[in-house]
Amino acid sequence: MLNIVIFGPPGAGKGTQSEKLIDKYNLKHISTGDLFRWHTSNDTELGLKVKEIMNNGELVSDDITIAMLKEEVEKNEGAGGFLFDGFPRTVAQAKALDELMKEMGTKIHHVVELKVSEEEVKKRIAKRRELENRMDDADEKLIKRIDEYFSKTVHVLPYYAKQNRLSTVNGIGAIDEISKEIIKVLDK
Numbered sequence: 194m195l196n197i198v199i200f201g202p203p204g205a206g207k208g209t210q211s212e213k214l215i216d217k218y219n220l221k222h223i224s225t226g227d228l229f230r231w232h233t234s235n236d237t238e239l240g241l242k243v244k245e246i247m248n249n250g251e252l253v254s255d256d257i258t259i260a261m262l263k264e265e266v267e268k269n270e271g272a273g274g275f276l277f278d279g280f281p282r283t284v285a286q287a288k289a290l291d292e293l294m295k296e297m298g299t300k301i302h303h304v305v306e307l308k309v310s311e312e313e314v315k316k317r318i319a320k321r322r323e324l325e326n327r328m329d330d331a332d333e334k335l336i337k338r339i340d341e342y343f344s345k346t347v348h349v350l351p352y353y354a355k356q357n358r359l360s361t362v363n364g365i366g367a368i369d370e371i372s373k374e375i376i377k378v379l380d381k
């Protein structure tokens with residue numbers, strides 16, 4: 194089993210790189226952002242609860258996020274491994290994920306940080322907005338989401354670095370070159 198966390202600010206290319214990795218390593222891709230978006234666009238009870246929070250570019254509470262994540266992992270217990278994208282975003286979530294993996298007799302093998310500067314990320318998100326028209330990517334929310342990453346989410350990195358589980362890959366460059374760098378880390 195291979196379990197990976199892909200880490201990086203909104204617009205760093207986590208989605209694109211994740212698609213390549215799930216094919217290569219036969220992983221179940223779990224993106225908490227995609228799961229939340231599914232709930233909001235289907236007006237589920239959970240979706241209605243988190244819609245405003247997401248629209249404001251804020252983080253959903255740990256309790257709600259961890260419960261949703263757990264349910265999705267447990268639904269896919271037969272998977273060859275997991276790629277977590279957009280989760281964990283807090284140290285409490287990272288600890289809950291470790292606990293969950295332990296319960297399943299496995300662990301997080303690699304945490305890959307796609308390193309992209311704040312400025313580059315802003316440029317990329319503006320471009321993606323034109324293509325996808327994603328509701329939580331509206332201009333006025335953009336700064337908030339990026340700030341959220343650089344002020345809060347980055348604090349998860351030392352948690353993994355201390356345990357020697359963190360690898361940083363330069364997220365600026367050609368998509369295939371970045372994939373190669375990630376694969377080098379995973380195959381080490």
Ligand code: AMP
Nearest residue numbers: 225226229247251252253258279280282
């Ligand atoms: P993303 O597509 O990963 O940027 O996620 C979109 C939005 O979903 C975020 O701005 C948050 O409101 C919410 N979200 C996704 N993952 C998490 C998480 N791990 N913890 C809290 N909120 C999350």
